[in-house]
Amino acid sequence: MNRFLPLVAAGVRHLTPYQPGKPIEELERELGLIHIVKLASNENPLGLGERAKAAIAAASADIARYPDGGGFSLKAALAAKHSIQPGQITLGNGSSEILELAARAFLTPEHESVFARHAFALYPILTQAAGAVARIAPARDYGHDLAAMRALINERTRLAFIANPNNPTGVLLSPSEVEAFIAELPEHVICVLDEAYYEFVAPELRAETLHWPERYPNLLVTRTFSKAYGLAGLRIGYGVSSPELADILNRVRQPFNNSNLALAAAEAALDDADFLQRTLALNQAGMRQLTEAFAELGLEWIPSHGNFIAVRVGEGAFSVYEALLRKGVIVRPVANYDLPEYVRVSIGTEAENQTFIEALRQVLAGV
Numbered sequence: 162m163n164r165f166l167p168l169v170a171a172g173v174r175h176l177t178p179y180q181p182g183k184p185i186e187e188l189e190r191e192l193g194l195i196h197i198v199k200l201a202s203n204e205n206p207l208g209l210g211e212r213a214k215a216a217i218a219a220a221s222a223d224i225a226r227y228p229d230g231g232g233f234s235l236k237a238a239l240a241a242k243h244s245i246q247p248g249q250i251t252l253g254n255g256s257s258e259i260l261e262l263a264a265r266a267f268l269t270p271e272h273e274s275v276f277a278r279h280a281f282a283l284y285p286i287l288t289q290a291a292g293a294v295a296r297i298a299p300a301r302d303y304g305h306d307l308a309a310m311r312a313l314i315n316e317r318t319r320l321a322f323i324a325n326p327n328n329p330t331g332v333l334l335s336p337s338e339v340e341a342f343i344a345e346l347p348e349h350v351i352c353v354l355d356e357a358y359y360e361f362v363a364p365e366l367r368a369e370t371l372h373w374p375e376r377y378p379n380l381l382v383t384r385t386f387s388k389a390y391g392l393a394g395l396r397i398g399y400g401v402s403s404p405e406l407a408d409i410l411n412r413v414r415q416p417f418n419n420s421n422l423a424l425a426a427a428e429a430a431l432d433d434a435d436f437l438q439r440t441l442a443l444n445q446a447g448m449r450q451l452t453e454a455f456a457e458l459g460l461e462w463i464p465s466h467g468n469f470i471a472v473r474v475g476e477g478a479f480s481v482y483e484a485l486l487r488k489g490v491i492v493r494p495v496a497n498y499d500l501p502e503y504v505r506v507s508i509g510t511e512a513e514n515q516t517f518i519e520a521l522r523q524v525l526a527g528v
C-alpha cells in the first residue's frame with residue numbers, strides 16, 4: 162500500500178486516474194512494431210496547420226521569457242472572432258484545465274456535481290478529487306437525459322456537466338434542449354457546457370452558444386484547440402462565461418498556465434480557415450468510410466457528431482482492443498464509460514481508417 166494514502170484527502174484516496182489512449186511509443190517498445198496507427202485520442206489526423214507551425218517557430222525565439230499570463234493577444238483574437246468580450250474568456254492548459262478550475266472553485270465535500278452515464282471521464286475524476294459527490298443520471302439513447310439530470314439537482318449541486326457532442330458516444334443534443342435546461346437551472350448551479358467537438362458539428366445543428374452567457378451568467382462554455390485545430394500536444398483551450406464567472410476561474414488559475422508557443426499557435430490556428438475546412442472534410446469522408454465498413458461487417462455503431470465513433474464489437478471488446486494492438490492499431494476500450502461491448506475509434510486519414518478496418522475484419526474473423 163502507498164504509505165501516503167492515509168494522509169491524503171478522502172476524495173483523492175480512492176481516485177482512479179484518467180486513462181489516456183496508449184501512446185504510440187509505448188506500443189512500439191512493447192511489440193517492436195514500426196507502422197503503428199493511433200486512433201485512440203481524437204487527435205487531428207492532418208497534424209497541425211502551416212500557420213500554427215510557423216507561429217510556433219517564431220514564438221520559440223522567446224522561450225526564455227515567461228508567456229503573457231493574461232493571454233491578451235489570443236483573447237483579443239477570440240473576442241473578435243466570436244463577437245464576445247475578452248473579459249469573458251478564461252484560457253486553460255487544454256480545456257481540461259477549465260473544467261478543473263470550475264471544479265476547484267465550486268466543489269467541496271459539501272457539494273455535488275451532476276452528469277450523465279457515459280459522459281466524459283474527467284467529470285467524475287474532478288468531482289472526486291474535490292471530495293464532492295457525483296450524481297450520475299441515466300443515459301437516453303447513449304446521450305445525456307437532461308430531464309433526469311435536472312431531477313438530481315438539489316441545494317448542494319454546484320456543477321452540471323454536459324458534453325455536446327458527448328465523448329465517447331458522439332451523441333448531440335439540440336441547442337433548444339440544452340438551452341431550455343440551462344434556462345431552468347437554479348442560480349446556485351453552474352452549467353459547464355463542454356464543446357470540445359463543436360467544430361465538427363454540422364452548422365445547421367449547432368447554435369452560437371458563445372453568446373448564451375450574455376443571457377445565462379451561470380453558464381461556462383468550453384472549447385479546445387486540441388481536436389479540430391490539431392494542437393493537442395501544446396495544451397490549450399478556453400472557457401467563455403460571464404465576466405463574473407471568468408473572474409472566479411482566473412482566481413484559481415496558475416499565472417502562467419499557457420506556454421508562449423501554445424498562445425501563439427492557437428492565435429494563428431484560429432485564422433487558418435483552410436486547415437479547418439480540410440480537417441472537417443477529411444472527418445466527414447472518414448466517418449462515411451468507417452460506417453460503410455461497419456455496415457458491411459454487420460456491426461452496430463452509435464451515430465456520432467464528433468471526430469470519433471463508438472462501434473459495438475461484442476462482449477469480448479477488450480480482447481478485440483488487444484488483438485488490434487498486436488496488429489499495430491490503437492483504439493480505445495470504453496468499458497470504463499460503462500460501454501463494455503464497444504470500442505471507440507478516432508477518424509483518421511483514409512489510409513489509417515483502411516488499416517483499422519482491415520485489422521478489425523481480421524480480428525473479428527479470428528485471424
Ligand SMILES: *Cc1c(COP(=O)(O)O)cnc(C)c1O
Nearest residue numbers: 255256257281328357385387398
Ligand atoms: C478532448 C476532450 C476535452 C479536452 O481536451 P483538452 O485537450 O484538455 O482541451 C474536453 N472534453 C471532452 C469531452 C473531450 O473529449
